[in-house]
Amino acid sequence: MVKTLEDPLSKTFAALADPTRRAILARLAQGSANVGDLAEPFDMSFAAVSKHLRVLEGAGLVSRGRDAQYRPAMLDARPLAAASVWIDDYRRFWGDSFDALDDFLAQTAEAPTDQESAQ
Structure with a gap:
């Protein structure tokens, strides 16, 4: 069907x-x-x-x-405008997600590991 x-x-x-x-x-x-x-x-x-x-x-x-x-x-x-708006919502979502991941990785790289702080 x-x-x-x-x-x-x-x-x-x-x-x-x-x-x-x-x-x-x-x-x-x-x-x-x-x-x-x-x-x-x-x-x-x-x-x-x-x-x-x-x-x-x-x-x-x-x-x-x-x-x-x-x-x-x-x-x-004109119908592509609606598709673009729909896609932009997800572009913002992924942009925000990647920014958060970037921040997390930067903090992780700056934080000393257990071995480094023991020395």
Whole structure:
């Protein structure tokens, strides 16, 4: 059974989990592109690239325009802001943890050992 992702943050992380989709987003950060342009660096069909684009669209990371038969894909980085906020909370946690470890190690290095104080 496939579980559908409902919340936007889960959709964003699920879309970013695939390296091909991350590469597509990196390409779209340079400007809009059609499926042919996006498929060029990959050894995959246009249909496979279109499936990746649908996942990115579902996560709100890509929007598609329409100009006759040309359907350019464009990056929409707004969902990445929520992901960045979520990650920043953990960055602060790990930063604080490493600072505390640093302090502990510095105190441990300064404190004389039992052998040193006996001499």
